[in-house]
Structures are given as C-alpha cells and as structure tokens.
Amino acid sequence: MTTGEQSGKAPIVTAEGVTKTFGRGGSAMQVLKGASLSVQPQPLVAIKGRSGSGKTTLLNLLGALDRPTEGTVRFLQTDIGGLSDGKRTRLRRTGIGLIFQSFALVPTMSAYENVEFALRIARVPLAGRRGMAEHALELVGLKDRMKHRPLEMSGGEQQRVAIARAIAHKPSLILSDEPTAELDSRTGLQIMKVFIDLVRREGMTIVLTTHDAAVMELADHVHVLEDGRIVEER
Template identity: 55%
Template sequence: MLGWLRPKNKSLPADGSGEEQPRAAADGEPDARLIHTEAIAESSPSSFERSFAEAEDSADLTIPLLTVTGVERSFPVGGQQLHVLKGINMSLYPRKLIMLKGRSGSGKTTLLNLIGGLDQPNKGEIVFKEHPFHLCSDDQRTQIRRKEIGFIFQSFALMPLLSAWENVELALRMADVPRSEWKQRAAHCLELVGLSRRMHHRPFELSGGEQQRVAIAKAIAHRPSLLLADEPTAELDSQMGAQVMSVFRDIIETEKVTICMTTHDPTIMEVADHVFEMVDGKFINT
C-alpha cells in the first residue's frame, strides 16, 4: 500500500470514489480552471522562485539544518516538576523525512514545539540555521517561524469560511510574500497536493484527506526550509494516510524541504529516512 505513488501533476480522487468534478464558480468567483491555466501559463520564473532556487542549489546537504543538544523540558504540576524531556540530542539534515515515534505522553509533541520555536527548553541548546532558538526572544522566534518553518496540525487548522485557495493565500500574506507571487504560488501548491480542481471549495466541502492536503499546501506556500507535522495521519484511514505520505515524499523532492513529524503508526514508518523512537522523554534505538 505504501508503495503507491501519486502521478505527478494529477489530482487525487476524493475519498477514493473516482474522478473529482470541478465545482461551478459562484457569481463573481473566478473559475478555478481559468486561474489554474493562467498560473501554469506564467512560464518565466518569478524573482521569488529564482532566489529560492539559487539558494537551494548552493545548499550543503552535509550540514545539519537544526541541532538539538542536551535539551530538557519540565513543567510544574501539583507543586512538583514533571520532567517531559530528559537530555535530547538530535540533528535534522536538509531534504529528509524524519519521524518521532512514541506512545502518547512520550514527549514527541513537546519536542516538536521546541524544534519549531513555539516553546523554549529549561536546559540545552536548539540551533536552527544559525539561529539559537534557546536564546531568542518570542518576537525573534515568531519572525523566524513566519519565514522559515511550516506547521501541519492533526486538526488541520484551516479557516472554515475560506476556500482552499484563500487558506493558502493567507499563509502567503502572513509571510510577507509579494502580492504578485500569490496566484502562481497558490496554484502550484494546490496542484502539488492534487487539489488543483478543488481550490475554491471550503473545508466543509472537502473530505478529511483533502483538508489535510490543503493544510500541507498552506504550510509549504511560503517555501519553508523545515516542515513540522504533529500526527498528520492520525485522523485519516490507512489509504488516505498513505496518500499524505506520498505527498510528503513529492514535497521533499520538489520543494527541497526537511519534514519532521510525530507518529505512533508503524505502517507509515517505512517511508522515513530516519526514525527517532521516544520513551519517557528519551531517545532509544536512534
């Protein structure tokens, strides 16, 4: 099942039920097919695309994108300290798919939050692309996240009243991407995840697997170098989970991104480049 690969530049079927049909555009709403055609027709690379390509071509894949050294994290509970992470050491290298494996309560999500700059350790160092997260202020880490890191959540975290297109566009706005880049980039991201013909549907009109793919398109829209996903297949059945993992492999190849995700699903681990197993806040068998 996990050997199944999605053909490039083709939409995935909705819930495996057959070919998707484009929804007719409402009054005043641009036709998804016309937008898609116009975006693909813009063959000359934009300045945003060119600068990204030049930076990635010169990237040294032997230098870690992120390093975690001696990290500990504890929380006050009932007047005592609950030690969640107990001396974590790890390195994430460019263009790899990394999985954090472990049962609930093992510390996976806490570590993912630290890696993404959403939290800070009590002890130890976290360095992302020469940015010392453990020394940065909240504002500094926020600015780095907006430019360099994408997040995918188990609950999809989509704006319910916005279409798939508008959700992706919102991510571009927040990352201060030039407005002239939005149409081409949003179309590319939605096509990459197989939703080019569903881009004007709102979340409630999409299946769970499609919503997760919108979340992926939104997370990669601003071209992050690191993508963090917290149990991205937990709410999906095995077929949809396999499709999401296939999309991840395509994204690593085409977007030159590193993906670090948490999971306790053994059926998807075979596609990972490296698996870190966590037990009681420590790595084992790394």
C-alpha cells in the same frame, strides 16, 4: 553518530541535551530529559513514541513555538531558544512550516483563501501571493479543488490543504504532528506520498511524529523517544 554527522552535511535542525519542564515546585513535570536529535537537509524523519513521551513537546521546540528549559535547539546553526519572541515568529514565517493534526483550517474560507491567508500573515507581498498559493495547492494535487471550502472536502483533502498552507512560503523545514492520525490507512498513505514528493522534488526537510507503523516504513530515519530521551535511531 547522528544523522547529520553520517552525511557530512551541516544539519538543518538540532536539539542538544534538551529538557522541558512544565510547572514549578512540587507540581513540576519534566517531559523531556536531555533529548538530542540532529536532522540533515532533505530527509523524511519520523519521531516515534508512546502517548505522553514528549513527541509534541519536542516538535514545538524544533519549530520555535516554545523554548527549552535547558539545552540548545539550533535551526540552520542559529540558537532559536535564545531569540526574542518577535524573531522566533519571523523565523516561523520564513523558514519553518507547521502542520497540525486537527488541520486548523478556517471553515468559511476556500482552500485557496486558507493558503493565501497564511501568506498574508507571513507578509508575503501581494504581487506574489496568488502564484505561490496556487503552486502549493498544485503540489499537493488540489489545484482543481482550490475554490472548495473545508466542509466540502474529505479529511484527506483537508490535510492536503493544511500541507499546502505550510509549504506555500517555501520553508526549509516542515514539522507535522501526527499527520495521519485522523485519517484511514489508504488516505494516510496518500498523505505520505505527498510528503515524499515534497522531499524528493522540492528539496524540503520534513520531521513528523507518528504511531503509525506504515508511516515509519516510509521514513528515511526513525527516532524513538522514550522517557524524555531519544533512545534509538534507524
């Protein structure tokens, strides 16, 4: 029984029998081999798996960054694999927030400018951008550091800026690829506290990939990806 089915709620995102093949002919490599996953609203979900197991590939499909070779990915009951490139881009701008392992901040911009720039790209009207950017930075505990540039901040602070950038447009779903991989254990736990607060207080749903046992202990659900399939859930 899947997570969504257990709760009786409609899942926020699902993958059904998803395969993903890169390349063609003799050089083709199948990374996902019929993976299925269902995530209900407002949990913190971790996807665990060895390096090369397909975690990032699955996350990219859930986030409308790529299309499955076979199978279906649905976000709020919409088949996102069947959408045009333009519609998938608009979906990411409004309903999905993406957090990358490398932070991917613009080094010449302050924390505030990095978040505000993302809102500009999402075509949020000018009148609302400042308040939304400041609120997002406040949620991650950086309101007093919003004028600092990335090189003036610690790794944990940079990751919090990246989180603020991902949540500023108030998406329903946050996807994060190995968010604590570049951080020490203490800072990693601080980042997880931010995620937990976003789920509990702001009603967001977060799906992340991880190798970190401490992160898995804090997650509401853990899915194990092995040989291209989800083989275990707790």
